Amino acid sequence: MSYLITGGAGYIGSHVVRALVQAGEQVVVLDDLSTGIPARLPEGVPMVVGSVLDRAVLDTVIKEHGVTDVVHLAAKKQVGESVEMPLHYYRENVHGLQTLLEAMAAGGVGRFVFSSSASVYGMPDVDLVTEDTPCLPLSPYGETKLIGEWMARAAGKAHGINTACLRYFNVAGAATPELADTGVFNLVPMVFEKLTDGAAPRIFGDDYPTPDGTCVRDYIHVADLADAHVAAARKLAEPGPVRDLTLNIGRGEGVSVREMVDLITEITGYADVRAEVTARRPGDPARVVAAADRIADELGWKARHDVRDMISSAWAGWQLHRSQD
Numbered sequence: 001m002s003y004l005i006t007g008g009a010g011y012i013g014s015h016v017v018r019a020l021v022q023a024g025e026q027v028v029v030l031d032d033l034s035t036g037i038p039a040r041l042p043e044g045v046p047m048v049v050g051s052v053l054d055r056a057v058l059d060t061v062i063k064e065h066g067v068t069d070v071v072h073l074a075a076k077k078q079v080g081e082s083v084e085m086p087l088h089y090y091r092e093n094v095h096g097l098q099t100l101l102e103a104m105a106a107g108g109v110g111r112f113v114f115s116s117s118a119s120v121y122g123m124p125d126v127d128l129v130t131e132d133t134p135c136l137p138l139s140p141y142g143e144t145k146l147i148g149e150w151m152a153r154a155a156g157k158a159h160g161i162n163t164a165c166l167r168y169f170n171v172a173g174a175a176t177p178e179l180a181d182t183g184v185f186n187l188v189p190m191v192f193e194k195l196t197d198g199a200a201p202r203i204f205g206d207d208y209p210t211p212d213g214t215c216v217r218d219y220i221h222v223a224d225l226a227d228a229h230v231a232a233a234r235k236l237a238e239p240g241p242v243r244d245l246t247l248n249i250g251r252g253e254g255v256s257v258r259e260m261v262d263l264i265t266e267i268t269g270y271a272d273v274r275a276e277v278t279a280r281r282p283g284d285p286a287r288v289v290a291a292a293d294r295i296a297d298e299l300g301w302k303a304r305h306d307v308r309d310m311i312s313s314a315w316a317g318w319q320l321h322r323s324q325d
Contacts, residue, residue: 002026003067005017006071006073006100007030007073009031010031016230018042027045028067030050051074053091055102067109070113072113076088082140101161114165116148116167116246119141120145121135121288131167149246157242161242162237166232172307173305173314175223175226180314192268195264205284210287214256215285216255216256216257217255217288217289220249220303231300235298254287
């Protein structure tokens with residue numbers, strides 16, 4: 001098998017590449033380097049600089065590298081930005097996926113793993129979010145991910161492509177410091193930035209109907225996430241009828257924002273810093289925690305890392321990257 005990983009030089013993508021290489025698979029990366037970093041890739045992994053919007057590049061990569069499987073991670077992914085720039089998100093995430101699927105169908109590529117998101121669920125009023133929970137996304141970003149799932153499944157049925165749509169919950173941590181997230185868009189790096197800049201971390205609202213009043217989320221270590229991609233890809237490669245999988249990737253355990261902030265300040269040595277509570281952000285659901293039993297049943301996969309592992313590994317990466325700035 002030969003895997004094309006789109007967005008493979010990104011934070012999550014580089015972890016997926018690493019996991020596949022360690023599993024003995026052949027990998028080629030396509031990345032436009034808008035956020036990707038080539039140095040993240042293992043030695044010897046070929047990288048093509050280009051966009052999934054470029055059909056000619058896709059056709060060439062698929063043919064020259066004998067691609068049999070695609071793992072699609074290239075996408076724009078900031079919720080707030082998607083509200084401000086919806087057409088840009090639809091072009092990159094929807095039209096880009098359409099172009100990729102067309103190239104796959106023309107090139108005879110038979111297996112496709114799609115990077116989806118828990119954002120497809122919107123504000124679910126349930127204790128645990130199952131894959132059958134209604135999808136009511138609240139942002140253009142979430143809409144593009146849901147449309148992407150629809151498109152992948154439809155193309156799979158029409159062209160005999162095995163598909164797996166993986167709905168990520170809150171990703172954190174790093175397998176090695178070099179692969180850490182360099183963006184400041186998610187809770188853990190946002191708190192790191194405040195602490196290292198001598199400011200108080202912020203908690204957006206403490207009046208939610210949760211045990212401590214702050215939002216509850218399901219956090220997943222990026223190395224566990226990468227392993228789930230390998231497991232999904234291996235499942236799609238098994239003989240049998242065309243498969244169409246939709247799976248949550250989470251731990252099935254809720255952690256509140258306040259609990260996360262307190263643990264971050266403890267692990268980083270800033271335990272005396274108190275968080276500042278500010279107004280709620282529009283659209284933040286009180287609780288979003290995955291039901292993780294289907295992926296265990298389908299793939300035999302279960303998360304191995306806890307939130308302490310996520311924070312400690314992310315902090316090592318944060319310190320490394322800060323020292324290099």
